[in-house]
Amino acid sequence: MTTLGYAILGLLAREGLSGYDLTQRMKGRVGYFWSARHSQIYPELARLEDGGFVTHSVVEQRDRPDKKVYEITDVGLEALKDWVTEPPPEKPTRDELTLKAYSVWLADGEEAARVFRAEGLKHEEQLARYEEIRSWMEDEWREDLSSPGSPHFASYATLQRGIIHERGYAEWCRWLAEAVGGEISISGRGEA
Amino acid sequence: MTTLGYAILGLLAREGLSGYDLTQRMKGRVGYFWSARHSQIYPELARLEDGGFVTHSVVEQRDRPDKKVYEITDVGLEALKDWVTEPPPEKPTRDELTLKAYSVWLADGEEAARVFRAEGLKHEEQLARYEEIRSWMEDEWREDLSSPGSPHFASYATLQRGIIHERGYAEWCRWLAEAVGGEISISGRGEA
DNA sequence: GCACTATATGTAAGTATTGACATATGGTAC
DNA sequence: GTACCATATGTCAATACTTACATATAGTGC
Known part of the structure; x- marks a missing residue:
């Protein structure tokens, strides 16, 4: 299977x-x-x-x-x-953006910062969508969420994984964008 | 390519x-x-x-x-x-453990808790290894780590991604193991 | 009527990745 | 000497996944 x-x-x-x-x-x-x-x-x-x-x-x-x-x-x-309940086989994580980060030292700082800021924004948006769904679940499914035998509980658990994932990813993108580019480009601020 | x-x-x-x-x-x-x-x-x-x-x-x-x-x-x-600096194509995330969590409502709580605790432990161990490497990098490569043009900086950035990933994953595993099984099985403690 | 969309189900060719097979050098343990 | 291991480089078959091709129903807008 x-x-x-x-x-x-x-x-x-x-x-x-x-x-x-x-x-x-x-x-x-x-x-x-x-x-x-x-x-x-x-x-x-x-x-x-x-x-x-x-x-x-x-x-x-x-x-x-x-x-x-x-x-x-x-x-x-x-x-x-x-x-x-079978332990899952170890499958290698493949993440293209992290792979790009590995070679980011070759790129122009500003250009790289744009890419990582843009990706970070995507993850923040996904995070916001997930958190909205979570609120909805907590309202609608209140009792089920403390019953591990309920499918609603399981849906909530996977959503929880999504939230943690997006939060961490967004955090890393922001950190890296800041480190390679500094300056968030808002006109009227920053040098050059 | x-x-x-x-x-x-x-x-x-x-x-x-x-x-x-x-x-x-x-x-x-x-x-x-x-x-x-x-x-x-x-x-x-x-x-x-x-x-x-x-x-x-x-x-x-x-x-x-x-x-x-x-x-x-x-x-x-x-x-x-x-x-x-090309924006990466969106590739779907596939995670078998999270997929298992989606059907965890069918499984025995204790058995499921064992699986998620074991996976959580793996991620905590990986986290510890990564954090050790980070300490080493911060000692050895001090100056490079603030130079985005240095390959050492880029290595540090990917490691940073690894740390955030493992931390979040371990956190989720612990949370889910607790929710489905409660009780950490230490002999001499807990009921039955 | 015609184009377009959503619903609905399939197949086929190509790419990405894994697992197994295959071979050779030279070291160490027994 | 022979079994085993690390180094070193390859191929091939099978699986997993994507992209494109293919067809049909029925509704909507023009």
């Missing part, structure tokens, strides 16, 4: 979904840290069904093309549950 | 290295966030040489097999410099 397979099972364990639905949820990697295109999802669904982890039924629709709604099976649920 | 190509150029911009040397540096992803096996590095070096970004000379050795030492060319240096 591939990691993508477990990602799909993780979504189907909560609700029945079509390949198209799964694709939408995997796009923005909202709430959880995996993503895939539809060209990877459809073949994977076929493999999952082959292995008996999911089943599908065709749902006819009036104003849209028919769809296949996939549901997780008991076998799938069991496999997913077991996978959760 | 691939990202791996720039990773290699980033190392060669600092010193001439053999394919074997590059492999060693790419293994532990020490100090910077990329990794590759020798089976990917050797063909990439050939492509880089084809494109005129690097050259190699054979160095004969007494007690070891001969080696090819690669050096970056002016063309390579220019390409690397330009790449540093």
